[in-house]
Amino acid sequence: MSRASDRAYSAIRNMILSGELPAGAQLGEEALAEMCGVSRTPVREALRRLEADMLVGRTDTQRTFVADWSINDVADAFELRAMLEGRAARRAAERMSDAALARIRNANRALATAIQQPSPDVAGFLEGNREFHAIILEVAGSRRLAALLGTLIEQPVVLRTARHYTREELRRSHAEHEELTAAFARRDGAWAEAIMTSHILRAYHAYADAHRARIDAGMTQEAAE
């Protein structure tokens, strides 16, 4: 992470995810280099990685810009993620060791703690959630699958709406994690896959509902935050 190209990648990525660089904005290499305090070479590398993540796009003449995620793109990403994480859960259940199961239970406990605070600890929830899914991906034991999911896990719009989660949504998410853990304990791949697919698609519809609500209220996406 100490390399200039990694710093550039993180910096630009954060600026996109935070909305500091709005969708559609042109990304000049020179300007980004100055912002990141590095030369154009590592910036170019960072931009290529972000392009692979589909966080930035490219015109037919090689101009780079912040990708604009339409509601269809979000639906698309969720659909694929549901399928791939479902497959990961199936494989994980079939390969689950007692040690890994213990780690998953641990991550779930941390998650439960986070949502039981007087005012829910969203950052803690997200971290526990990330850990939970990471362990599953690790146990699934497919580098390919992990690579494919890598580009799908963090979507700009979704991360930005995470802190609007209600306590009820957090509690429900945790309950689904518990059910998944039960499927893992039984080494039931089909069950695990079904729960995981449902888990992701429910999250999608929660997002889509919130999105529609904002539209109906006549608010722009930015103003709603």
Add this chain to the structure above:
Amino acid sequence: MSRASDRAYSAIRNMILSGELPAGAQLGEEALAEMCGVSRTPVREALRRLEADMLVGRTDTQRTFVADWSINDVADAFELRAMLEGRAARRAAERMSDAALARIRNANRALATAIQQPSPDVAGFLEGNREFHAIILEVAGSRRLAALLGTLIEQPVVLRTARHYTREELRRSHAEHEELTAAFARRDGAWAEAIMTSHILRAYHAYADAHRARIDAGMTQEAAE
């Protein structure tokens, strides 16, 4: 494609797929630059792309080498490809226009012609096959899905064994394409998905059988070619 980085990408890629650069070989940037007739800058870009394709790997100290695909890696890639192409076929069936259906039928006719030659035209078959799958992916209308499949379609070992296909295998592949076309004509997504998944998995097992036969004969993978 006229850019130096694109030429470097194609050149290195071909050297890997052809086996000229064997699995495990170290890839020095300087040496590759000389081979491709460009400087290190575009070579570095090409290597990053190949890394995303998982055709090359990287040591913990940033040394690049030709990825070594174990039989498990191949199985992994096929399993994911079966799932993703299956999904693509489902989406394509649900979105199929009459014009696109005509194009698919056309690609199939070209494919039929190729395998009916006195001595099967494997190159022609592969091109028709590529076109067929490309149209499906286009009709599926998911840029994400296309991007994910992009890294899965061309596996080194599989391409190298393609020319050993028997006429019977080619004929069977064509028959499956015909059946897929029927599913598209009915706009039956579930049917299309099932055929496509089966199509890919059958191809995998044909490959795995051939691979096992080579092992049993005490031949190395290279010697078998």
Add this chain to the structure above:
DNA sequence: GACATGGATATTGTATACAAATGCCATCGG
């Protein structure tokens, strides 16, 4: 003889200069 150490060698990372291309805008002709 095995292993640690240090420095020479090779390789990768970054900055910068320059080349090529793209976009912009003023000018000109209709």
Add this chain to the structure above:
DNA sequence: CCGATGGCATTTGTATACAATATCCATGTC
């Protein structure tokens, strides 16, 4: 006034020089 054209400004692409880091091998020590 509208659109085409040409040249200037900006941006991206490539080469190269240099810096940082890793590898390798010889040497010395136990």
